[in-house]
Amino acid sequence: MSIDYEKIGRRIFEERKxxxxxxxxxxxxxxxxxxxxxxxxxxxxxxxxxQDLRKLENIADYLDDAGDTPYMDEGLRRxxxxxxSG
Numbered sequence: 341m342s343i344d345y346e347k348i349g350r351r352i353f354e355e356r357k358x359x360x361x362x363x364x365x366x367x368x369x370x371x372x373x374x375x376x377x378x379x380x381x382x383x384x385x386x387x388x389x390x391q392d393l394r395k396l397e398n399i400a401d402y403l404d405d406a407g408d409t410p411y412m413d414e415g416l417r418r419x420x421x422x423x424x425s426g
Contacts, residue, residue, distance in 0.1 A: 349384040
């Protein structure tokens with residue numbers, strides 16, 4: 341099963357911008373990342389380190405906590421956890 345990184349990036353962007361109304365800079369600061377990392381993740385750039393599923397889980401948890409809305413559906417969360425532990 342493959343992960344659609346472009347879809348994940350779009351969802352990060354939409355949640356950050358339209359639900360939480362926060363900048364990439366704010367999100368990066370809160371997560372201890374660089375703004376460029378958030379931009380690269382949102383655009384599914386190969387240089388983003390998007391393969392780092394722990395980073396994606398931290399972002400998903402941040403978006404869930406900040407917006408009090410489910411960010412990643414349970415199937416995608418399970419898929420990511422399986423890839424992290426494997």
